[in-house]
Amino acid sequence: MTRYITVLGTQSHAGKSTIVAALCRILKRRGYRVAPFKSQNMSNNSWITRDGKEIGIAQAIQAFAAGVEPRAEMNPVLLKPKGGTTSQVVVLGKPAGDRKAGEYYESVDAMMKIATDALARLAKDYDVIVIEGAGGAAEINLYGRDIANSRMARAVQSPILLVGDIERGGVFASLYGTLALLPAEDRKLVKGMIINKFYGDKSLLGDGLQELERLTRVPVLGVVPYSELRLPSEDSVSIDDKRPNEKSVEIAVIRFPLISNFTDFEPLERVARVRYVPLDQPLGKPDVIILPGSKNTVHDLKALRESPLFKEIRRLSKAGVPVIGICGGYQMLGKAVRDSGVEGGRAEVVKGLGLLPVTTDFGAYEKRTCQVVKTVTGTGPVLDRIWGMKLLGYEIHMGQTATPAPAFWDDGCVDESGTVIGTYMHGLFENEPFRDALMYFACERKGIPYEPPVAAADPYDELADVVSGALDVEAIIALIDGPARKPPRKRAASARAKN
16 A cells, blocks of 8 residues: 655745655665655746646656656646736646635635545555645644645645754744644644754754754654755745856846746756846846746736846847747747737737747637757757757747747747747756857857866755765654555545445
């Protein structure tokens, strides 16, 4: 029978996703068939499965760590914020519509059933499922509507590991307070605590660990050190944690208010100094400008037009600085965005940067989600170096854009100079040939050499090594290998039979 382990946090950004990914790889190396699961995620960083379903990127990363293919069941409910209190609700990988927070909370019981059914389907294929919570485990104002934390653990009677983030301070109070606020039936499921993101010497914690264990009667199973790991970020909170390096080439990524899938640009951090520039900050003198995706192109294009960056991007582009737009950023590079009301709420036409000869139409509430393989067909000082090569990526977008000069077979556009490139292809910079082609051109403009980085080790093994060296893995394995637990759907069926 399938076994479960649940990782909850004292707060958002405590490192739950990273711990889950590490456990997935650790368990895989122990010979378990393991899969991740998060019933409800809120993030504009997402991934497309092979069958065209959209899930949070964290669950895709965790699946890769487990050595399995990402599936929609691993994240059955995904909320993608669109501004204010409105989010697009993605259910089992497909958009179900836009909902305000109050409207969504009215449907949580239905969402809980969708989640437990998805977990039951996963349970048929895996030995162990590592469940991740969302936000803080003891948000008492939301407790009755929370389908992602201890309610899910209770549904399968899963042992819980509680993670606290020491980097943000108050970790002892956070762990103690979270346990104190949990209802007794959920608190008894908490079998261990983890302190995450610790700098320095563990002995500095003094008697704090022992005192915490005495007060809570829950063991501390490890103190995980802070480390710079090469894993994509889960959500926009992570942008503020980024530390620019000292690379010679600077890439400016425009930080739109509703930026999405900024993980597209994290591969560039190995070769360049990547700076995320808010609309109210100076653009400076970047060597490359990138316009990222947006959860609401119309909203963010209007914000861009009202900022000084609008004219700066146009000026630097005319001076030869390469400008690349991904997804919503590609749409903004065009002449205009025509919205029937699908994107911005009312019919209107918003002028774009005018750097590409394209126009985007939002005519229907339809989203294209698929993995793609595209051949480089555009020309110019960047694309000429890789002309004819095939690139891998995925698309997640609403709106349609007709292009007279495709950059990648039937997708995207490149201007006459070859220095302005737009595409719907997320994951573009994961392709080493494209990344190197862009860097060679940027370095040539600066008059410096470009040296491609050496191949890196598997980041999931690196993560597993760090975490397994810090945790009492044997104690966690013992929790997992306790009495087998039935999947939630079978438990519900059994309960109905008794009634």
